[in-house]
Amino acid sequence: MEAKQTPGLLSPDHPLAPKYWRNETSGVLATAIMRYLERREALTVRDIALIRAYIVQWIDSPVWEANPHMHDEERCHLTALRREAREVSTVALLDAWIDEALRQGHDPL
Numbered sequence: 849m850e851a852k853q854t855p856g857l858l859s860p861d862h863p864l865a866p867k868y869w870r871n872e873t874s875g876v877l878a879t880a881i882m883r884y885l886e887r888r889e890a891l892t893v894r895d896i897a898l899i900r901a902y903i904v905q906w907i908d909s910p911v912w913e914a915n916p917h918m919h920d921e922e923r924c925h926l927t928a929l930r931r932e933a934r935e936v937s938t939v940a941l942l943d944a945w946i947d948e949a950l951r952q953g954h955d956p957l
Contacts, residue, residue, distance in 0.1 A: 866909035869902055869957070877902055881957065884942070891939055900936045903945065906956040907933050925952050 869881050880895035881902075891899075907929050918926075929949055936942045949956060 866906045866911060866956070872902075884939070885957065896937060896939070896942065899942060900933065903936065903942075903949075903956055904930075904933045907949070907954065912954070922952070929954070 869877050872878060877898050880891065880898045883889055883891055883895055884899060907926075912926055913923075915922075929945070929952065932941075932945055932948070936945050946957065
């Protein structure tokens with residue numbers, strides 16, 4: 849029997865669902881994220897590029913648009929988050945992006 853799913857929500861294994869960093873299997877993303885979270889050593893350019901790619905795929909998932917209670921202002925904020933994710937190139941920009949994402953109810957970490 850097929851499991852029922854809430855309309856508008858994607859199953860976690862759906863290709864368009866946001867993928868969580870802890871489930872990535874190579875270990876390189878987890879290493880970069882842990883380096884970011886622990887703040888014991890500086891992030892490399894590669895770390896930032898990996899985290900940027902991760903947050904872009906996270907915030908680009910169409911699942912965030914499935915909220916039937918989302919207002920126009922929230923859609924604008926989501927669009928801005930999507931644009932700004934692509935601009936993350938420093939730890940300061942990553943910090944600012946994470947803070948804004950959390951403020952809007954998105955917790956990719």
